[in-house]
Amino acid sequence: MALYSFVCFSLLLTVSAEFQWKHHNNEELPLVLQEVHNNCPNITRIYALSEPSVCNVPLYVIEFAQVPGFHRPYIPEAKYIGNIHGNEVLGRELLLGLAHYLCDQYRKNDPEIKALITNTRIHLLPSMNPDGWQLATDTGGKDYLIGRTNNHEVDLNRNFPDLDAITFDFERQGLSHNNHLLKDLTQLSAPLEPETRAVMRWIMSTPFVLSAAIHGGDLVANYPYDESKTGASAAEYSASPDDETFKELAMTYALAHADMASPTRRGCHTTSSDDVSYNFGKQGGVTNGAAWYSLKGGMQDFNYLATNAFEITLELGCEKYPSAELLETEWNRNREALVEYLWKAHIGVKGVVSDSKGFIPNAIISVVNCTGSVTKPIRHDVTTGPYGDYYRLLTPGQYEITATHTGHFQASRMVSVPKNQKSAIILDFRLEEFQGKTNWLQDLSSFGVYSPSLRNSQPRIYKRSLYEKVAETMLENKEIVKQ
Numbered sequence: 001m002a003l004y005s006f007v008c009f010s011l012l013l014t015v016s017a018e019f020q021w022k023h024h025n026n027e028e029l030p031l032v033l034q035e036v037h038n039n040c041p042n043i044t045r046i047y048a049l050s051e052p053s054v055c056n057v058p059l060y061v062i063e064f065a066q067v068p069g070f071h072r073p074y075i076p077e078a079k080y081i082g083n084i085h086g087n088e089v090l091g092r093e094l095l096l097g098l099a100h101y102l103c104d105q106y107r108k109n110d111p112e113i114k115a116l117i118t119n120t121r122i123h124l125l126p127s128m129n130p131d132g133w134q135l136a137t138d139t140g141g142k143d144y145l146i147g148r149t150n151n152h153e154v155d156l157n158r159n160f161p162d163l164d165a166i167t168f169d170f171e172r173q174g175l176s177h178n179n180h181l182l183k184d185l186t187q188l189s190a191p192l193e194p195e196t197r198a199v200m201r202w203i204m205s206t207p208f209v210l211s212a213a214i215h216g217g218d219l220v221a222n223y224p225y226d227e228s229k230t231g232a233s234a235a236e237y238s239a240s241p242d243d244e245t246f247k248e249l250a251m252t253y254a255l256a257h258a259d260m261a262s263p264t265r266r267g268c269h270t271t272s273s274d275d276v277s278y279n280f281g282k283q284g285g286v287t288n289g290a291a292w293y294s295l296k297g298g299m300q301d302f303n304y305l306a307t308n309a310f311e312i313t314l315e316l317g318c319e320k321y322p323s324a325e326l327l328e329t330e331w332n333r334n335r336e337a338l339v340e341y342l343w344k345a346h347i348g349v350k351g352v353v354s355d356s357k358g359f360i361p362n363a364i365i366s367v368v369n370c371t372g373s374v375t376k377p378i379r380h381d382v383t384t385g386p387y388g389d390y391y392r393l394l395t396p397g398q399y400e401i402t403a404t405h406t407g408h409f410q411a412s413r414m415v416s417v418p419k420n421q422k423s424a425i426i427l428d429f430r431l432e433e434f435q436g437k438t439n440w441l442q443d444l445s446s447f448g449v450y451s452p453s454l455r456n457s458q459p460r461i462y463k464r465s466l467y468e469k470v471a472e473t474m475l476e477n478k479e480i481v482k483q
């Protein structure tokens with residue numbers, strides 16, 4: 001009996017050790033995640049988002065962490081989302097493969113993967129649009145559009161609240177209120193789909209720092225903003241305050257990919273290798289979103305403008321629905337990039353803001369770039385989470401970092417961010433309370449001021465938002481206006 005059990009157990013191990021490259025259907029997808037969890041029970045957790053797809057398919061996530069299920073201070077959180085467009089299927093299989101790979105390498109004591117999982121909380125959502133996947137698959141997977149949308153025929157990557165319009169409006173008015181803008185939204189242009197609502201709740205309730213959504217149909221790493229500032233439909237570079245950082249994030253993926261950044265590769269929609277139109281290899285494999293074409297209601301810009309997360313959009317191949325035989329090749333072309341990108345959750349500065357009573361959630365971290373001869377504020381603040389912790393992704397250089405919170409004296413420190421970081425610089429702030437000092441100071445603080453080098457500028461208007469409270473208000477009560 002013991003021998004029989006041993007043989008069965010060995011067979012089970014042998015079977016589960018090999019990941020099969022194929023198109024996993026909606027029933028098989030959670031089984032793959034379950035298998036990964038069975039192999040790595042201590043570092044993984046499977047959960048479903050708050051609501052399923054229109055056709056009632058749960059949106060499953062697998063999480064990798066040293067302590068799954070819990071956010072821990074100094075541990076940044078990152079996510080990958082696949083298959084938002086149902087007929088763009090490569091991301092779905094790559095993320096299943098990545099889950100298997102992370103577990104496998106962890107068990108083999110791969111030092112890089114062990115360090116990554118020990119120091120990062122990673123969430124993988126292989127399919128955001130299982131209904132679209134089903135339709136695309138049932139119809140042969142060859143059409144450029146069939147299965148793109150969800151089962152209500154809504155493009156999920158146009159269904160997020162348009163916060164770009166709000167931030168551009170604030171910019172035009174000269175206001176520096178530049179983050180967590182969901183609270184400023186007064187109306188929705190279209191009803192939120194269940195898949196969108198589920199992902200919004202997820203990203204509003206988890207303190208993500210880094211993210212990428214995986215698409216297909218081209219080969220390029222696309223970064224914010226996706227929406228043009230003038231309304232131009234294409235070819236207008238729409239820079240965010242973190243343009244430098246976003247470029248570095250996108251380039252990290254492109255350079256670690258087999259040939260995304262290769263200038264000699266052929267473009268997906270070109271007729272010859274000399275044709276430079278839409279040949280992203282000739283520009284390093286990266287593009288600003290609106291410089292390609294402008295879109296409203298995308299998930300990427302929503303992440304940046306509603307939360308502390310920096311998200312880019314990865315187009316991972318000319319073919320939206322590659323045949324099963326190509327999947328393993330695509331994995332080998334993307335594996336290094338998928339891992340390398342996750343390390344970007346560790347660039348810049350991180351720390352905890354506290355006072356004599358303990359952690360301070362919702363403190364504001366603002367940054368001035370002091371690299372070179374001209375100091376320049378990065379007009380996009382991040383905020384501290386429930387444990388007072390913050391993560392501020394930055395490119396190499398000199399920065400002044402300022403922590404501000406109502407009822408406290410603000411504090412600023414200079415920091416030098418090095419190249420090739422695998423761990424963010426730790427910069428903690430202990431803020432001193434006002435303790436009943438004059439009211440005017442308190443009032444000034446409640447609106448915030450720029451750090452010392454920018455004192456002559458206008459006051460910053462801070463409207464703080466608590467993740468879940470705001471998400472609930474937004475999701476349940478906003479008036480919907482049909483356009």
Ligand SMILES: [Zn+2]
Nearest residue numbers: 085088215216
């Ligand atoms: Zn897409």
